[in-house]
Amino acid sequence: MANWKELSGEKNWESLLKPLNTNLRDYIKLYGKRVQVIYDSVNSEDKTRPAYAKEDLFSEAAIETGTFENLYTVTDYIFANSDVAPWFDWMVKDQYAWFGYVAVATDEGKRVMGRRDILICWRGTVSPAEWFKNAQFDQVSASEIFEKSQDPQVHKGFLSIYTSPSTEPSSSNLSARDQVMNAVKNLVNKPEYREEEISITVAGHSLGAALATLNATDIVTNQYNKRTGSKEACVVTAFVFASPKLDIVTDLPPSFISYKKVGMKLRIKSHKSALLNFIDGLQLHDIIPESHSLKEYLQGVTARQSQ
Structure with missing residues (x-):
């Protein structure tokens, strides 16, 4: 795709939304289907775990074949912790669960997409513990991961899922954020890609849309989109579906809390x-x-x- 930067929002999708550009439509569906893979691949016996190994995710999951098949390979799975307040433990238990993955464009993907794309995908809510976190819509400071001088305020529950370390004995104890950033840093600095043009695309649905927004902002703010020792930053784009405040289910937090809508909106029925x-x-x-x-x-x- 020679115009991949334009499709990735270099010009804020000017003249591409009304009517919806055919290439942009396919682009959006490509990333949406990569998020849908997570829902389609949850283990039926243990819904906190994926049903397939990383290397088998795209071949085993229900992805339509066609132009965009075999474009990415999964490098890392993302797990996140939904820690519930102690006084709710009798009703809703803490849960450490699979939330998504990090992938990178294959050589074929690079040829089709026009660059070496790093893809991060986040799913939406599936468990009672995650619904509990959705309801924690009071604002808290995110200065630990964003600019301290501005003291940005974000949704408490979303930030908690993104930054809470694991409490699972068998896990690495890393937060979802740390898992993603370690994976991105490794891929951005991978020797084989040093001379290539790269991009980072973050996609998510519902709760995953909120996590994708935090994640993309985090990557840019803390310069994870730059190779070590380089001042050149790669393009970072977030494609989010059913994002909070823009959807019939996620039309929260209530209007009396001063959250702001961000990004460009594509309205669909x-x-x-x-x-x-x-x-x-x-x-x-x-x-x-x-x-x-x-x-x-x-x-x-x-x-x-x-x-």
Whole structure:
């Protein structure tokens, strides 16, 4: 893709959203499907773990074959800790679970995509402990990972999932943030890629959209998008689906808390098929989860091009 920088937001997607550019549509769906892989690959017996080894994720998961097949290889799995307040332990237990992965473009991927892309994908909420963290929408300082002079305030629950160290005896005790940053640092500085143009793309859905936003900002703020000893920074882009405040399910925190919306918005009608099903007898309480699903969003992206 010769115009990959434009598709990655170099010009804030100017003239590409209305109508939705065909190449950008495929680009968005590419990253959305890479997030969907996480949902499709959760272990049926232990939902906190992936069903497949890293090297088998894309070959075993339900990814459509075609132009964008075999473009990435997974290098690292991401696990995160949802620590619940002690007084809720009787009802909701702490949980350390698989949240996503880091991947890098293969040689074929580099040829098709126009650069060596490092991809980070985050899933949305699947457990009671994670719903508990979603509800912790009071603001806390994130100065430990962002600019201290500005003292940025972020969602308490999201930041906790991103930065809490593991309490699992069998784990490395690293937070999700540390796992991701170690993987990115290794890939950015990999000797084989030293002479190549690289990019970093972060994608997520729902809770994962919030984590992707924190992650992408963290990468840029702390210059993980620069090779060691270099002043040149690579492009970092976040593609987020059903992001908090922009979705029927994630329309929280409430308006009286001063959160700000960020980024460029592509509005789609993700509820369309659910509403059609409602005519055939689907109940109202079924519409909201269906409208929120990532698969529904990807269908909406396809339909959006013709609007």
